[in-house]
Amino acid sequence: MSHMGYGCLMAVDRDHVLRSAAALLTRKSTATMDEVAKAAGISRATLHRHFAGRDALVRALEALGIAECEAAVDAARLDEGPASDAVRRLVREIESAAGLLAFLYTENQLFEGEAQNEGWSRIDGRIAALFRRGQDSGEFRIDLTPAWLTEALFGLLASGAWVVQSGKVAPKDFHHMIVELLLGGALRREES
Amino acid sequence: MSHMGYGCLMAVDRDHVLRSAAALLTRKSTATMDEVAKAAGISRATLHRHFAGRDALVRALEALGIAECEAAVDAARLDEGPASDAVRRLVREIESAAGLLAFLYTENQLFEGEAQNEGWSRIDGRIAALFRRGQDSGEFRIDLTPAWLTEALFGLLASGAWVVQSGKVAPKDFHHMIVELLLGGALRREES
DNA sequence: CCCATGTGAGACATTGATGTCTCATTCAAG
DNA sequence: CTTGAATGAGACATCAATGTCTCACATGGG
Structure with missing residues (x-):
């Protein structure tokens, strides 16, 4: 399980993060990356490992x-x-x-x-x-x-x-x- | 015309600023105070003399x-x-x-x-x-x-x-x- | 047991917008 | 002309969010 890169539960985690980010940002579109992370139940560091930045997050939401x-x-x-x-x-x-x-x-x-x-x-x-x-x-x-x-x-x-x-x-x-x-x-x- | 405070053309200026701010922010809601000022044809300093800050500007737009x-x-x-x-x-x-x-x-x-x-x-x-x-x-x-x-x-x-x-x-x-x-x-x- | 990976926590510098200040200029009233 | 007020331009400090980094932990596979 070393060289799997992205796959397995990574995908569901990423999807879960996107869902909660969407739910939060729908209510408060100016939410901080920190708030988005907290809403998803992860740390800001982990959020940043999934999405390079706020821009990437919004783009991913758009793609979703x-x-x-x-x-x-x-x-x-x-x-x-x-x-x-x-x-x-x-x-x-x-x-x-x-x-x-x-x-x-x-x-x-x-x-x-x-x-x-x-x-x-x-x-x-x-x-x-x-x-x-x-x-x-x-x-x-x-x-x-x-x-x-x-x-x-x-x-x-x-x-x-x-x-x-x-x-x-x-x-x-x-x-x-x-x-x-x-x-x-x-x-x-x-x-x- | 010294002690008039606010009145006279101040009002129409303020209104003009609000109008152009509305027009700009409708297209680009993340516009900078500097962009708002430029769009209204005034400097950022003057804009700040009319509205204490971005928050006050948005509130004024809401009131309008x-x-x-x-x-x-x-x-x-x-x-x-x-x-x-x-x-x-x-x-x-x-x-x-x-x-x-x-x-x-x-x-x-x-x-x-x-x-x-x-x-x-x-x-x-x-x-x-x-x-x-x-x-x-x-x-x-x-x-x-x-x-x-x-x-x-x-x-x-x-x-x-x-x-x-x-x-x-x-x-x-x-x-x-x-x-x-x-x-x-x-x-x-x-x-x- | 050992190790590798993912994670949380937090420190740190960077960046961009913001708020505040000064100063020179313009412009209209007196 | 003189004067006072408003403005434009710009310098400056502040601040919040961001992006990046390190380090400790814990968890699961070997």
Whole structure:
């Protein structure tokens, strides 16, 4: 077990650190490396052995967020069945990553450079394609652009994660809240 | 003009500094006091004469945001006419402050203390009351809580400001985008 | 038992932002 | 012109976070 380098329980430790870092940074985005370490139950030295610095940590969180989003998009099978059902599946799959997403959403440091991670563009593209498919099939209205609907979805996910974390609404309402508002809006449907 | 203390053009200067600070910090929330000063066209010394420190600057921005929100809520006359029209007026009135709102939205430092500015609670309460009025009158669906609709409105305003600033959609579409998604959702209405 | 690896604790220098100071300059009122 | 106030430029100390280092411990495999 000498030359294994990274592997074995290293991976789960690293993942655990990322999870707790995400949870902490979502609440307090200015948390110190020391606080992040304490939150993960390790020392600052060990944290620094896993991630070269704060920058590397945030990048790793971004990579994790992208991976989870992409996995959710895959699992939701966006091109099968009615577009609105695909949206429901997507929100369901992405729900567990919403906290992490909310953190990354506020970390505009990630987007100010001209070289933003292409993973986001790919995810944006796939979700926008879903909305476009819904428009083409006549399910969705065409006066709201796919790009805006995609952005609004992420915004609502972040708002939802935030409002759940603040305790204002129950976690079990997360999916219904977001899907119903995004698809149906606040107005009552006409009783036909 | 010796003993006037603060007044006269001091006020407009202070306001101008706040505006440019908001515009800059919305794009780069980690901007230095020096960058903020440069963005406002003044020196760091002068900036520091207006605001004791970075903290005071952020607090002043929060106060400005609260004031503009409250003014928008007043101007929108939330308790007159159909609730959906009131929502449209509210978004219209609040549009010019959306950039500032988007910045404050990501500044979770403002909300982590137990003593969050009561201005927000008051605004939240007034907007939630509007949604509740719409539910009571039968305009709005009742399965989405007023608290969530309020939070979602702010989330969509932030997303809208962000997507406009990134150039993905035109500023003139801001109002339509947000109001239509919030009220009507992505689904096409049945042709009755 | 012995050793190697991972870890925690802590010391230390570095760095970048910040807050405070002084001083020369500008500008408008008198 | 004179004067006073506000400003810009810059020097300076401070401070908190960071990155790097060493050393002791303990744990598990040989």
